[in-house]
Amino acid sequence: MEKALLVEVKLKSDKTPVKESIEELEQLVTSAGAKVAGVLTQQKDATDIKFCIGKGKVEELKELCRTTEANIVIFNNELHPSQTRNLEEALGIKVLNRTELILDIFAQNAFSREGKLQVELAQNEYLLTHLTGHGIELSRLGGGIGTRGPGETQLELDRRIINTRITKLKKELEKVKISRETARQKRKSSNMVLISLVGYTNTGKSTLLNSLTAASVLTKDKLFATLDPVTRRLYLPSGKTVLLTDTVGFIRKLPHTLISAFRATLEETIQANLLLHVVDASSPYMEDQISAVYNVLEELGIVSKPIITVFNKTDKVTDKNYIEEMKQKYYPSAAISALNKEGLKDLISLLDEQFLSS
Ligand SMILES: Nc1nc2c(ncn2[C@@H]2O[C@H](COP(=O)(O)OP(=O)(O)OP(=O)(O)O)[C@@H](O)[C@H]2O)c(=O)[nH]1
Ligand SMILES: [Mg+2]
Numbered sequence: 001m002e003k004a005l006l007v008e009v010k011l012k013s014d015k016t017p018v019k020e021s022i023e024e025l026e027q028l029v030t031s032a033g034a035k036v037a038g039v040l041t042q043q044k045d046a047t048d049i050k051f052c053i054g055k056g057k058v059e060e061l062k063e064l065c066r067t068t069e070a071n072i073v074i075f076n077n078e079l080h081p082s083q084t085r086n087l088e089e090a091l092g093i094k095v096l097n098r099t100e101l102i103l104d105i106f107a108q109n110a111f112s113r114e115g116k117l118q119v120e121l122a123q124n125e126y127l128l129t130h131l132t133g134h135g136i137e138l139s140r141l142g143g144g145i146g147t148r149g150p151g152e153t154q155l156e157l158d159r160r161i162i163n164t165r166i167t168k169l170k171k172e173l174e175k176v177k178i179s180r181e182t183a184r185q186k187r188k189s190s191n192m193v194l195i196s197l198v199g200y201t202n203t204g205k206s207t208l209l210n211s212l213t214a215a216s217v218l219t220k221d222k223l224f225a226t227l228d229p230v231t232r233r234l235y236l237p238s239g240k241t242v243l244l245t246d247t248v249g250f251i252r253k254l255p256h257t258l259i260s261a262f263r264a265t266l267e268e269t270i271q272a273n274l275l276l277h278v279v280d281a282s283s284p285y286m287e288d289q290i291s292a293v294y295n296v297l298e299e300l301g302i303v304s305k306p307i308i309t310v311f312n313k314t315d316k317v318t319d320k321n322y323i324e325e326m327k328q329k330y331y332p333s334a335a336i337s338a339l340n341k342e343g344l345k346d347l348i349s350l351l352d353e354q355f356l357s358s
Pocket of ligand 1: 206220249
């Protein structure tokens with residue numbers, strides 16, 4: 001198992017408290033299957049051009065790598081390829097940044113053909129935007145494309161290879177999309193209402209789908225357990241049947257390449273008549289997570305769809321007044337425990353009300 005040292009340079013402009021962002025990075029690291037060996041943070045006005053962290057900190061980091069026997073360093077900041085290279089040369093071990101870590105988790109959790117194609121597309125698009133004149137990053141990330149740099153020729157070659165691969169992946173995805181489109185058209189012609197579960201990763205979307213329908217989607221205390229969308233029928237007391245889709249979760253600073261590569265997966269959400277926004281009410285960072293989800297919805301152009309906010313994991317919340325307060329603030333909303341199947345009746349009635357007029 002890899003032992004990772006986590007590093008974050010906290011800029012004054014970044015409003016997320018360092019405790020919150022490091023806790024999340026730790027979750028990402030364990031979700032990727034690695035162990036956290038230690039944490040190093042630094043407050044700075046601007047990141048260092050050569051190493052991202054200050055030069056003095058590089059020495060500190062080197063020592064920390066030695067004492068903790070870490071074999072990988074993971075930055076929560078976006079690193080320029082040259083910064084990654086400088087750090088790797090100075091430390092003598094592999095350096096990754098947050099986006100690469102998230103891409104790795106996605107790669108591990110992609111099981112369907114479409115999911116795998118989308119992850120590979122995102123990886124290649126990421127590579128394309130992180131090429132330098134050295135071509136080294138390509139070999140560093142594996143995939144066997146190109147080697148350390150004979151300069152421009154190599155770069156152009158790498159660029160060409162990646163572009164060819166991207167075109168091929170997009171074509172493959174188009175094919176998969178056609179069969180999925182047929183299924184969607186069929187659903188559309190049946191005039192059924194589409195509801196999509198959205199929310200921050202690990203808030204309990206899949207658990208809720210399982211509790212509301214007879215689905216058996218994998219649920220895990222890990223980030224990005226679900227990548228492939230799953231749709232199930234849900235029968236409402238009024239006699240109406242709706243289709244409920246569970247899909248990939250969101251996170252703050254979700255890499256743009258992932259959003260664009262996962263457009264097909266998110267198509268269900270884009271087409272939905274209503275969004276059920278599942279929120280982890282037991283998280284101390286709940287409201288930050290809510291706004292991160294809204295940012296992604298905005299990026300997808302669907303923030304104005306009708307949204308019901310579902311406060312989940314209320315079994316872990318002792319302050320019931322707080323839940324009431326939040327329910328008022330994010331009206332219309334429901335408070336549930338998807339795990340213990342509490343509050344589901346109220347949620348279902350709320351859904352029924354939404355569609356009385358339709
Ligand atoms: N205590 C408690 N835990 C819950 C509840 N709902 C879900 N969980 C737990 O939270 C973790 C994440 O649940 P999932 O349903 O996999 O969450 P998700 O939103 O689908 O997560 P991703 O697919 O990874 O984005 C699991 O360990 C669940 O058992 C709840 O109501 N109460
Ligand atoms: Mg899930």
